[in-house]
Amino acid sequence: TPYLPAPLWAMQAAALVPAVLCLAAGRRCLKHAAVIVTPVGVEILPFLRARRAMQWFFWQQIRSADREGGRLNLRLADGSTVAVSLRPMTSASRDMLAHAVRQRVNTLQSSGYGQA
Structure with a gap:
């Protein structure tokens, strides 16, 4: 019969x-x-087509890193900029990630590591 008892409708809903x-x-x-x-560096692993779109940036390639709102901007040695969305993270986690990347880049630049 086309009639369904009320409990079955509730289960579907x-x-x-x-x-x-x-x-x-x-x-x-x-x-x-x-x-x-x-x-070794920063790995950006997208959730869609991860095998083709995964990006890996070695510390020697990154010249500077800063956080603007919900994004982490990585400025590379070749002049390009990579923007990574950090919106799923909490504000405290965004700050810690940006600080960790900035400190690592600053430490490597001040030591002269990876420069010819």
């Missing part, structure tokens, strides 16, 4: 709420990338 939340979270994740700071 209850299943839609987590589905919509998961879709919204997935959409948000696709817009942003993961930033991984390693002893």
Whole structure:
């Protein structure tokens, strides 16, 4: 029969709420990338097509780093700038990441490491 008892309608509606939340979270994740700071450099791993779009910047390539709002800007030795969105992170985490990258770049530049 086309008639469904009320509990079954409630179960279907209850299943839609987590589905919509998961879709919204997935959409948000696709817009942003993961930033991984390693002893070798900074790795930017996007959530969409990670194999093709992954970028790796060695510390010697980075001339300066600064944070503008929800973005981390990496200025490279070849004159280009890479902007990475940090919006999924908390404000404190953004500050710590930007500080860590800035300190590492400043330390390497003051020591002269990687310069010919």
